[in-house]
Amino acid sequence: MRPCASSRRLVVPQLAVQRSSRRRFLGQSAVLVGGIALGPGLLAACGDDDESGGGGGGGSLAMLNWPLYIEDDDPSTSPTIIGFEEATGISIDYRAEIDGNESFYEKYGPDLEAGRGIGFDLVVLTAWKAAQMIEAGQVQAFDDANFPNKANVIASQASTDYDPDRQYSIPWAIGQTAFAYYPEKTGRELTSAADMFDPAFAGKVTILDEMRDAVGLTLLGMGEDPSTASLDQMLAAVDRIAAAREDGQFRDVTGNDYTEDLQLGDTWIAMAWSGDIASLKADNPDLEGLEYFVPEEGAMSFVDNAMVPIGAANKANAEKFLDHVYDPAVAGPLYESINYVPPVEGALDNMSEEARNSPFINPPAGAKLYEFRILTPEEDEELNRAFVAATQQ
Amino acid sequence: MARNEQTGIRAARWYVPYLLLLPGIAWLGAFFIVPMASMFQTSLDGGLGNYSTVIADNSEVIRRTFVFAATATLTCIAIGYPLAYFIATRGGRYKNVLLALVVLPFFVTYLVRTLAWKVLLFDGGPVVGILQDVGILGPDEGLLNTDIGVIGALTYNFLPFMVLPIYVSLEKIDRRLLEAGSDLYASPFRAFRKVTLPLSLPGVFAGTLLTFIPIAGDFVNADLLGSDQQTMIGNIIERNFGQEFFRPELSALSFMLMAVILVAVLVYARLLGTEEIA
Structure with a gap:
């Protein structure tokens, strides 16, 4: 392997520029760390020697x-x-x-x-x-x-x-938050967002720890519109989640890692992001039994x-x-x-x-997709506190 | 005159130890004292009420954290002491190999080791299958997302920190003390209880500190192997620190965790009476 001089050349001028600016000491060290973090990427890039333009471009x-x-x-x-x-x-x-x-x-x-x-x-x-x-x-x-x-x-x-x-x-x-499930395990077709609260599936359901997704889908199951719902309605949805958790309805409240338990088959019904399920099914053809489903009440949309x-x-x-x-x-x-x-x-x-024709990429006209209402800072704090108490504490 | 000369030399170099300490003090100051002070300040944003609020809101999580940490630490002692005793007394020429085996899993990163447990313990996996077959677990029971799964992983991940200090303290015990004991008609068990055990307590003490403290602050095991029913203090802090309005309370929670551990360690040191360390 040839020594990679170009990476040093690229990192050093960047630091020099920062040094001449009037940032405070901590600001500079943050940039320094950023520069170091950038290093490996530059090193990787120089392996192929595919950097065109030297100075200008x-x-x-x-x-x-x-x-x-x-x-x-x-x-x-x-x-x-x-x-x-x-x-x-x-x-x-x-x-x-x-x-x-x-x-x-x-x-x-x-x-x-x-x-x-x-x-x-x-x-x-x-x-x-x-x-x-x-x-x-x-x-x-x-x-x-x-x-x-x-x-x-x-x-x-x-x-x-x-x-x-x-x-x-x-x-x-732009994607949707809805559900993925194994019809074979649930023993019936799911149609409503409220199905995640069916006691028949106790301990086999995972919900997302993104407050807006979990509360939004619960609101839809309760017949409310998450893009216009009042704070009280949202808090009622949080209470619903808290009560279900108390009863052992949820296997877990998860982040990105919900796909792991879903793949292992330990989860029957997961609140899920649309693209994840499409990718999961594309990468694992043996997950045939896994279905993505948009409740009849609609799904949450995120941008x-x-x-x-x-x-x-x-x-x-x-x-x-x-x-x-x-x-x-x-x-x-x-x-x-x-x-x-x-x-x-x-x-x-x-x-x-x-x-x-994929519903993930091109949702059919008339698909009911809701964006969560933008909250005021006070509403955001109150709802988040309630959600943390309902799902973590 | 010779005496004066000597004190003269000493006086001229009084600052040398401080100079040697300077890098360490600067490091601690910049990366421990300053962040601590800043965290303490944050924890008082909005008053002392943060402490009572956060303790009341998280009482269940706090209780669970210390139960998990205590159980995992005791399990570490229960597994680690006999293991260390065996290696120290019966290891013979294989001592180093056996110690290497204890440390070997640590050549794999913490995260990967913990994730590997997930693959072992999942509901359709080998461990659960065997336990169900022999009737220890019911047909609908599993290990992931249970207290036992999380405590088991915590024990596994911190076991070497218990084994190594106990091994060192057992290793340096003078064997002739045991021989003297048996010459005085002590049974092997009595000799162990009166000689080996007290002399190895500093190792148990060090091992307990090295396991209990990091376990109480751990969040990885509960996050990867547990569910919302296994949330520990570390998870609460890790998940919610991004919300600005939570920061004062979470800082208070961190300080409370530190204070409880400090008090527990002091009480423990007093009870075990190991002047060497405490």
């Missing part, structure tokens, strides 16, 4: 995303990432390490609150968390000159309450948004990458592979017939 970009949000969950073979790197000479350090909105904020929130960078140029978070971060000024406005394809965002997402002009956030993926956090060292590269993903020719195969609804207009035209 090229550069790098660090992105933090959720698992299963890129082809095969593997950045080293992802056509989307490789295509971008080859076209621009910008190398991407892609990490699929976000496990939950709360756990992300637990780790990086203090730096963001202090106005410091977190070592990443692009992060992806769910709408309600994105709303909070935009409100708190923790993300940067896009420079549309670098991101002309932003205009390709699908009409339903072009304007939202938390970001009316999509200045700060753009959807990375995960890509944003440039404050202090990002490579903001322009982040925008160029989003521009790449928002090219319908790139987006088509990407979303076909990850099985989520593409937020890019025209992406469906670049997919196979089979993918176009």
Whole structure:
């Protein structure tokens, strides 16, 4: 192996730039750590010597995303990432390490609150968390000159309450939260969201620890609309969950790891994210008995948004990458592979017939999908406290 | 005159020990004292009420944490002491091999070892199958998401920290004391009780500290192998620290955990009377 001089060349100027700025000591060390974290990615990139442009073009970009949000969950073979790197000479350090909105904020929130960078140029978070971060000024406005394809965002997402002009956030993926189950084990077909509370399935049900998903689906089962429900109705749904937990209805209250027990067959019914189940079934053909089901009352819908956090060292590269993903020719195969609804207009035209008919990628018109109401900070605190008491304590 | 000279030299170098301590003190100051002070400050945001609120809200979790930690530690002693005793007294020329076997699982990372338990213990897996066949578990019972599963994994993950200190304390016991005991007509059991056991207590004490304290703060085992019915204090802190409004209470919970452990250790040291350590 040849010594990799280029990586050192790339890291050092970045630190030099930081040194000349007026950050406080701790800010600098945070950037230093970010630079070190970036190192391995650069080292990997130099192995093939595929870096084109020396000084002017090229550069790098660090992105933090959720698992299963890129082809095969593997950045080293992802056509989307490789295509971008080859076209621009910008190398991407892609990490699929976000496990939950709360756990992300637990780790990086203090730096963001202090106005410091977190070592990443692009992060992806769910709408309600994105709303909070935009409100708190923790993300940067896009420079549309670098991101002309932003205009390709699908009409339903072009304007939202938390970001009316999509200045700060753009959807990375849109999915549903509903259920997965083994009809063979439950012994009957499930139709309602309230079926998760059927005592016949006691100890065989897992629910998600994302408060909005668990409370939202419970509300649907109770005949309420989660996009308009009052705080009292939401608290009643939390009480319902607490009572069921008391009775031993739930096997566990889980995060991303619900798929493990579901795969092992220990869980009969799991509250689940649509793309996960599609991927799980695609990767494990022997899981034939596993069915995804959308209750007749409807399902929760979530939008995960890509944003440039404050202090990002490579903001322009982040925008160029989003521009790449928002090219319908790139987006088509990407979303076909990850099985989520593409937020890019025209992406469906670049997919196979089979993918176009998938309910995960192209939910049928008339599918009842609800987004959880954006809460005030006071409501958020009260509901979260109740939910933690109902599911953890 | 010679005496003056000597004190002169000593006086000139009084600061040397402090200089040697400086890196350690700076390290502790920056990475222990400062974060602790900041956490303590956070825990008082909104008043002392944080402490009573968090203790009341989590009383069940707190009780469970210490029951788990105590049970796992006692199990570690019950398994670790005979094991260490066997290696120290009967190991012969295989001593080093046997010790290496105790440590061997630790060449695999903590997380992977714990995940491996998940594969072993799942409802359709080999362990549950055998236990159901011999009637220890009922047909609908399992090990994942049970107290026993989590306590078992905690015991497994921390066992070497119990075995090694006990082994060291047993190893350095002077065998001639036991011979003297039997010369004085002590039965082997009596010799063990009067000689070996008291002399090995410092090892048990050290082992208990090395297992009980990290187990009380552990969250990985309960997270991976347990359900919402096995939540420990570590899980509550780990899952909720991202919510800004929870931070003062969770800081208070961390301090409470530390205080309880500190008191427990002091009481334990007093009871066991190992002046060497405490």
